[in-house]
Amino acid sequence: MPVVLAAVLVLVSWQVAVDGPLLGVDRWARHAVRETRHELHSTLLNHLGKALSDLGSSVPAIPALLAAGASAAWRSRRTGAPRWWLPAVTAVLTAGLIPLLVVPAKAWFARPGPFGAPLAPDQWGWYPSGHTATATLSYGVAALLLARTVGVRARRRLYAAAALLATGVGLGLVWSDYHWLLDVVASWCLGALVLWTLARVPLPRKGRDS
Template identity: 30%
Template sequence: MLRIQGAHSAAYGVAPGRGVPDAGALAANRARPAPAPAVPPVPDLVGTRTASDLASRVRADLLSARSGTATQPWVAPATVGVVLTLVFVWMVLQVVSAGPFVAWDWVAREWVYARRAQGGMATFLEVQAFVTGERWATVPVVMGAGALVAYRRGGLRPLYAVMAGLATIAAIGYPVKFGLGRSSPITGVDLLHAGGQAFPSGHAANTAFTATMVVFLLYGSAGLRPDPRRFRRGVMCVVALLAVSGPLVAWMGYHWLSDIPAGWLMGFVAVCVSLTVLHWPDRAAPAPPDHGETA
């Protein structure tokens, strides 16, 4: 029986050195279909994540931020800022609807005018209101602190953070002030759209933002000299300052009682914006070009 020899003196379809055909070799010689093109994997889009996943991630970042090991330190101030903004909106609605939040305003006004400061005490109240809450006094302080930290750190991020907070106070305060137009207690009436600027208190907002931001710039985790002990002491000083300056501004008769905490809240919202900017991750530097030889 004749056998057709291949180039290597082996029968066609027969493995070299063997006398019987290899069934695997015969199958391998058959025409194979072209492989299907590979389908690239679909990336995990952020929009496909469920709300529970996002909530879990935010909660994890908040807990890690509390322990000082956060990889996303901007998440905590941003989240707190959103919550405080919602509370501030609630305060505005309370003023519009004359809700329980403003129920004690008239009682406090009567108490203030029955014990209104005179003489030297009135002068002292004017001076403390200017020093602790007037923007011509507070803006240079917080801008100076931001400029100092920026100079020592060799970057403008702290200065940008302060400017973002000041812009937040202006963006929230002026529309609400002029939009509501709440009259001052000096007028003897509590009216909206009366051309006033009582709500919220700009003095209280400036005090809260300036004092709190200076403490963060000096002793916070991204400050000039991070020191947890000094930071806690600074926060205690801020609380004491607000507890004293707020009622004194109300005692002067310039603001209703509810104007003060609304101003504080607006200042804290501005602090959250500043801290978000301060802790925002830096843009990754571009990778150097690869000059190596390619195969």
């Protein structure tokens, strides 16, 4: 899994850097989405796409992450787990890590958005998608932290909710024409790599599953 994710991320980044033929996928996806939007002409779907996109903003994603870290720390302390404070620290570090991963890449690639307008001097590029990375990491890490304090069934629901939120944000961005598809795919891969790594870091766990 991590090898595949890293390979896709490197491939997409390389194609964005050299304006390679793989970017034709972006143009095809954008055309297909615009045609679908025109045919459906659904105000409800357009509002839903924007609402899903907004879930990848710093608010509400970062507060949700910090709240999950605090809740996991509190639950770990109640069960007497050693280093019960680690979930809160992990949440804060993750919140600081997101811009460190995304902003330099945006500045480096300086990719114009779907409308093709040149970047202003004070603008970062569109690649990778900051909203998608924020959603994937914030909700994903929140689920990982809380999952270590609950039983198996609740754990699965948390993972499913985080995956649905990250997917929904990415699809909402593409549907709303805010991002190219590959911007979103790269952030999914980046976020998944970080989550895969964090899932293997020992943190306080609930004493038994239920």
